[in-house]
Amino acid sequence: MASTTLSRKPASRFRISRKVLPYVLSLPALLVCIGILIPFVTAVIYSLQRYRLSQPWGRKFNWGENYWNFLFNDPGFWNTLKISLLYAGITVTLELLLGLGIALLLQRRSRINNFISIMLLLPLMIAPALAALMWKLMTNPGFGILSYLAGLVGLENFRWASSPDTALLTVVLVDIWVYTPFIMILLLAGLRSLPTQPFEAAALDGVPRTFVFFRITLPMLTPYILTATLFRLLDSIQQFDIIYAMTQGGPGNALTVFQVEAYLNFFQSTNIGRSAALMVILWAITYLLSNTFIKNWLRLRERARGEA
Amino acid sequence: METTSPLERIFRFVALSLVVLFFMFPIVWIFLMSFQTNETILTIPPTIVFSPTLSNYAALITGKLTTSAGTLDIAFMRNLMNSVFLSVTSVALSLVLGVPAAYAFARHKFRGSEDIAFTLLSFRFAPPLLVLLPLTQYFQWLGLSDTYVGLIWVYQLICLPLILWIVRGYFEDISADVEYAYRIAGHSWFATFRKIALPLAGPGIAAAGLLAFIFAWNNFVFALVLASADKQPVTVGALAFVTSSGIQYGQIAAAIVLSVTPTLALALYAQRYLVEGLSLGAVKG
Numbered sequence: 001m002a003s004t005t006l007s008r009k010p011a012s013r014f015r016i017s018r019k020v021l022p023y024v025l026s027l028p029a030l031l032v033c034i035g036i037l038i039p040f041v042t043a044v045i046y047s048l049q050r051y052r053l054s055q056p057w058g059r060k061f062n063w064g065e066n067y068w069n070f071l072f073n074d075p076g077f078w079n080t081l082k083i084s085l086l087y088a089g090i091t092v093t094l095e096l097l098l099g100l101g102i103a104l105l106l107q108r109r110s111r112i113n114n115f116i117s118i119m120l121l122l123p124l125m126i127a128p129a130l131a132a133l134m135w136k137l138m139t140n141p142g143f144g145i146l147s148y149l150a151g152l153v154g155l156e157n158f159r160w161a162s163s164p165d166t167a168l169l170t171v172v173l174v175d176i177w178v179y180t181p182f183i184m185i186l187l188l189a190g191l192r193s194l195p196t197q198p199f200e201a202a203a204l205d206g207v208p209r210t211f212v213f214f215r216i217t218l219p220m221l222t223p224y225i226l227t228a229t230l231f232r233l234l235d236s237i238q239q240f241d242i243i244y245a246m247t248q249g250g251p252g253n254a255l256t257v258f259q260v261e262a263y264l265n266f267f268q269s270t271n272i273g274r275s276a277a278l279m280v281i282l283w284a285i286t287y288l289l290s291n292t293f294i295k296n297w298l299r300l301r302e303r304a305r306g307e308a
Numbered sequence: 309m310e311t312t313s314p315l316e317r318i319f320r321f322v323a324l325s326l327v328v329l330f331f332m333f334p335i336v337w338i339f340l341m342s343f344q345t346n347e348t349i350l351t352i353p354p355t356i357v358f359s360p361t362l363s364n365y366a367a368l369i370t371g372k373l374t375t376s377a378g379t380l381d382i383a384f385m386r387n388l389m390n391s392v393f394l395s396v397t398s399v400a401l402s403l404v405l406g407v408p409a410a411y412a413f414a415r416h417k418f419r420g421s422e423d424i425a426f427t428l429l430s431f432r433f434a435p436p437l438l439v440l441l442p443l444t445q446y447f448q449w450l451g452l453s454d455t456y457v458g459l460i461w462v463y464q465l466i467c468l469p470l471i472l473w474i475v476r477g478y479f480e481d482i483s484a485d486v487e488y489a490y491r492i493a494g495h496s497w498f499a500t501f502r503k504i505a506l507p508l509a510g511p512g513i514a515a516a517g518l519l520a521f522i523f524a525w526n527n528f529v530f531a532l533v534l535a536s537a538d539k540q541p542v543t544v545g546a547l548a549f550v551t552s553s554g555i556q557y558g559q560i561a562a563a564i565v566l567s568v569t570p571t572l573a574l575a576l577y578a579q580r581y582l583v584e585g586l587s588l589g590a591v592k593g
Contacts, residue, residue: 025412127526279438
């Protein structure tokens with residue numbers, strides 16, 4: 001009897017604090033973030049208004065007109081959508097192929113492989129905006145090493161980011177340089193964590209290596225590939241730093257992806273309504289993507305925990 | 309695996325050499341460029357044989373750039389200090405706010421905890437300009453525009469979700485039994501958190517903090533929108549410097565080298581934490 005009363009007292013105090021404690025602990029973090037949610041709502045309201053800083057008197061709700069215009073009389077919007085999807089599609093596909101290839105090359109643990117994988121981490125640690133400046137120096141038409149090398153292989157007037165024809169190619173190249181290591185790291189971690197038995201069994205049976213790759217390695221690696229792809233897709237469709245630092249969206253409207261176009265709309269043409277509507281559409285795209293992603297991720301986590 | 313043909317070995321060697329060349333060349337090239345005078349840089353064909361000069365770094369550090377046209381003031385060192393200050397304080401604040409919250413999310417499954425955790429995570433994926441553009445107007449009303457406080461607050465959008473998610477994963481991996489035993493022994497909740505949970509999650513907190521620092525340092529768009537010249541970090545400052553100095557390529561290269569050195573040094577110093585943080589943040593949570 002005495003022992004139960006003794007143990008009950010601290011236990012009940014424990015229970016009360018258990019109820020309140022998590023809220024107390026997470027509240028500050030929440031408050032900081034809720035302050036950020038208010039501008040989010042504001043952005044949605046702006047997107048439903050006719051709002052130009054140059055004509056403040058004309059500011060009024062026009063409801064869906066900004067979005068309606070996108071659909072029917074705004075070729076600029078379709079250009080933005082096209083370039084954003086093209087940019088995200090090309091960068092993520094190429095980075096995935098390249099990242100997988102490099103991860104396979106570095107799969108075996110050896111001193112030289114570990115050293116190389118650390119070296120490859122470096123571009124990822126460089127700010128994308130600064131990486132763009134590095135490549136800008138290297139592709140300078142006057143003295144850039146890459147312009148010189150292009151000249152050597154017969155492309156005398158290859159103008160990299162300053163020509164509308166090759167601007168996309170140039171920023172894609174910078175994106176690949178910065179972000180391929182990200183995919184490489186994830187896939188390398190995935191490859192190295194795969195169980196060894198299936199591979200040993202396949203080797204014993206003399207199964208051809210292409211078969212092993214497509215039927216064992218690739219399926220087992222799929223969760224990592226999916227995660228890496230969605231992570232990159234979400235970042236890539238929102239790319240701003242590389243493109244803005246390299247060309248400010250130009251030449252012309254060659255590189256006006258969503259965020260660049262919204263930035264230019266806000267600060268240069270001061271068409272706040274259109275800028276906000278662009279961001280809301282981009283947000284909707286990323287929301288759909290990230291929801292798919294989070295569901296997939298949760299399943300992965302559960303499977304990882306179940307096996308552990 | 310052990311039986312690799314000579315042909316395959318040659319293929320591997322060539323492929324890896326190309327990979328290393330592609331990813332390392334820009335870093336090496338800009339590094340070399342930062343020790344060249346403008347005359348050397350403009351030489352055609354480009355050369356890697358040159359007599360190195362420290363004049364580019366000297367110009368940046370003294371903040372005075374002497375050209376034939378006159379003297380130009382460079383605020384680059386100020387940008388560098390801004391980067392250090394903004395990143396360090398943002399990460400520190402994020403750790404203070406985020407680690408206890410991560411502990412709460414990991415240990416106590418309270419009502420709505422998953423929803424809240426997801427909402428916080430979704431900040432990681434929202435387009436930054438969606439929030440930033442209206443925020444410029446709010447900051448003007450609140451008197452926060454172009455202040456360090458305002459910037460550090462907004463930087464929480466980068467640091468906090470990262471820390472919350474990585475550290476939460478680490479707390480979840482620690483068995484609650486140890487903590488429970490310690491509590492039964494009569495220790496307070498706070499003592500348990502400080503003496504048991506924090507040390508056990510130490511590596512995770514370090515990885516998360518490191519990653520958050522690098523992300524904060526490398527951020528560009530927040531400061532581009534919200535800060536004026538004397539509050540800008542190096543990412544924005546370097547771009548402004550390119551526009552203002554025009555053809556001082558050597559100094560631009562040196563500015564880039566100085567701007568990327570801290571994150572590269574950190575990456576090399578703590579690469580194991582970093583790889584762990586990146587893979588955890590992405591795959592495991």
